[in-house]
Amino acid sequence: MAGKKREIQLQAVINNQSMWDEMLQNKGLTVIDVYQAWCGPCKAMQTLFRKLKNELNEDEILHFAVAEADNIVTLQPFRDKCEPIFLFSVNGKIVAKINGANAPLVNKKIVDLVNEERKIAAGEMVRPQYNEILLADSDTENAGEASSENLEQLYSIAIIKPEAVVTGKTVEIKRKGDIGEQNLIINAGFVIEAEAKRVLTEEQVRDFYSRIADQPDFEDFVPLMTNGISYILVISQGNKQDPPWKETVPNPESELEPSENQHEMVTPTVMEKWDSLQDYIERQHLSEFCDIEENMANVNKVIDIFFPDFKSITSIKLERIMALLRPDLFKKKKEDVLNIIQDEGFKILMQRQIVLSEEEAQTLCKEYKNEDYFENLIENMTSGPSLALVLLRDNGLQHWKKLIGPNTLEEAKECLPESLCVQFAMESLPINQLYGSVSLEAAEREIQYFFPPQNTLGLIKPHVTQEQREEIIDLIKEAGFEITQMKEVLLTEDQADKIYFKIKKRDFYKDVLEVLSEGPSLVMVLTKWNAISDWRRLMGPIDPDEGKLLSPDSIRATYGKNVLRNAVHGSSTVHEAMETINKIFEEAVPENPEQN
Template sequence: MARPQYVEIPLVDSLDEEYGEVHYESNVEVYNMAVINPDAVLMRKNLEIKEKITKEGFIIEIQENMLLPEEVAREFYNHMIDEPDFEEFVYSMTNRLSCVLIISQGEDTEVIEEEALPQSDDEEEEEEEEVVEEPDPLEEPHVRFAPMLVKKKRDSLQEYMDRQHMSDYCHVEDDAVKVSKFIDILFPDFKTMKSTNVQRTLGLLYPEVCEEEKDNVLDIIQNEGFTILMQRQVVLSEEEARAVCHVHEDEDYFDNLIGYMCSNNSYILVLMREHSVERWKELIGPKTVEEAYASHPDSLCVRFASGNFPVNQFYGSSSKAAAETEIEHFFPPQSTLALIKPHVSHKERMEILKAIRDARFELTQMKEMHLTPEHASKVYFKITGKDFYKNVLDVLSSGMSVVMILTKWNAVGEWRRMMGPVDPEEAKLLSPNSLRARYGIDVLRNAVHGASNMSEAATAISNVFTESNFEN
């Protein structure tokens, strides 16, 4: 049944009525844009700044580490245009990694502070049960004040930054027209996603569906307009199985169901579309087959009903917040070290960075380095004793390399898949859309490099991106 629409009636605070006219603000969402500069990103101060912003009650709607386009850098920092090193500054902002935040005010635009108001004589008498000395009649009476909580308008984001001494690391733009323009350039899908409520949810296929009907279900999911962002097959732990099946915990078959879930592969997906949480729950139907036949005969629950257990063979997150928590649990972020080699042109470098962004990697850190033998050994430590290592050093010493930390679920494997085979000629045959096929020249000048496994990635990241190496 469609929810009836009601006209919202603004409630006027009694203090507002007493002291005059009340001004109502527009419901249109107003955004600020903050840019955390490259030095702060390299020192990881962006993590501290983001934590303080959210703790104050602001909402970070979207965040991304990126190289600023020149037109954005010049307009965003236009207030610095008369400074003598402005051109050098723009070059730095367009060639080094900044953290860009789009921030909304949040619901609590007022803060509670304690002030003191006079106490009444009755309150004073209740608090003072002991007998006190008679006051001197010639002495002026003293008025005692009691604390009172009052609402005050919260500082603007820029004022908060100034108060927290973060302005040296982060500049804020609060002009709505300019921010809207920057959003269109940097995050062209943001406004559409906000207006249509595009969101992520977690979906799970129980073992029997996973084994026998997975491909059919995946076709239905895509036909329903979902985008599958991530997917994996996994055997649930007992704790995970109990969380997924908790709605059946009072049933006689619950223990057998948990044993079944913990002994066979389930299939887990991250799904995205507008109103994804609600739409997926609607598509899969109620918790039991009996309920689904009665109220949702076209649901997946009915279409893929199993004879083993009288339960829905699918699971979905209960809310947007629950979805994000569950996604992070089943698809934990992983970091890998990636490198773009010196022979890659600036144009090709930008294309590779775009491909990284399109693949939904987070560009966590990035710096341009001349890989001298000392620095190269921090990245290529596994092959320093090989006969061909001297040839690798010759290639790396020919110019500047770009060294990055890339983060997403299964980052090591995903980056290696994007790179393709080591030999560009082989890559062109086996993986023609890979980076080495598109930008590689030969086995040594094959455009990109990446860690082989998680252990190698962790060591290389520690070697290159430590505080002692920030200046290198």
């Protein structure tokens, strides 16, 4: 029996810059389908391409390729676009570009260019002087090349001292403040890659600070560093091509003269680059609160001790995005969609049902504004609850785009027929029944809007060991909380009254005070959407024995001993949380947003 004829690959696969450069060496015409990894090549055109290859390629003058824009520097301008783009390369020069799966136009362009090549080869015509299509200007290309290089990452270690942690300086030092503040690490353009909260041992302090061991006050310094929690931060300066920035006063001689229409001269800001984190900390008068280590050997030592998985963690790009199931899909197929989301490796950090206002619906559906069905879409979007989700995954944005597919059903059927857009299409509207953030910046804005952060007080009681504390803090972070303030304190009766004011007249309150006097407690401000309810759920029932039956994975069930020594405490209401936080931390924190 004759063997089955092996099918020749229709399109060459180009997925990096070197393969692109090699492809440009092709003689004749190469038709290139430029695609995104999340969208895939345009399958709708493959029948046409196969037909043309059979009809026109007897002299091997016609070639087809698919090129992934995400990994090819030259194709950077075509990233984040779902619409198919076809480039036409003649002997290595891009001579034409067609946007969209316009089969008649693509067919005509291929036939015309192939006929030209044949006439040129036969000496019947001179090769035209094509104007090459420029895919990017030189600045863009250079930027792309720079970003594709594997540049060595520079790290520093910052240790925020216990005294600074107790007095609430941590947030001021490492986080963004009001617009215009410049005395903060993040505002200066540095990136906090990892952080840990630890009580340093005497051995660790002597090791880390061995460079100053000969100073007269070193022996007094050691106990100051071991008497409370320190923050250890791994901080990136960015790559050598893009270090952090600082503002300086411009040279008056170089300032531009105001135009006639200017009523007021605005002094331009000149940006210069910070040489190091140490330089920045010293210039901002933060040295008394924060020590910096930039010697790479010492940096690596600290990373190995406190961040043993740092190298593997930094190779994973975790991204948080906002997703939404529109009302019809939420009503009919919610569980099916959620199962697929989790099977695809997404972690659902937060979810809530929400009935959109007309204004909110118009904002989320603005890409359909010019469609005939826009009014029906807005009516549908406001007709019942949608399900809003916050999802986390490595490279989450691109994975979500690829999973759900394009905005319209027609595009999805052409470009990505296996997408959720096609799988969960509804007869009512020809659109994608799932929504996703268009960028990481948009995702953060949407998350802040639909999941406004709320503060609650968290307290870890004295009987909890240091190891158990760290485990509880890990559980808190895994549950999506951000610890925005934290201090270790041996609570006085007056301070305890501020936290337990609701029960201070109860007979058993003296027993509570006795438990709190056994040692220092760790008091925290925990921040996330729905923080109060979520923290109480994570804590579990007040009685650990009851918790072991009703909520065996809760903190109190795991670490509590009895009703009094039940490991943790938390606020019950928004008002209680704000009042307690303000009293304990002595500085007002932003008010909890009203719950939607």
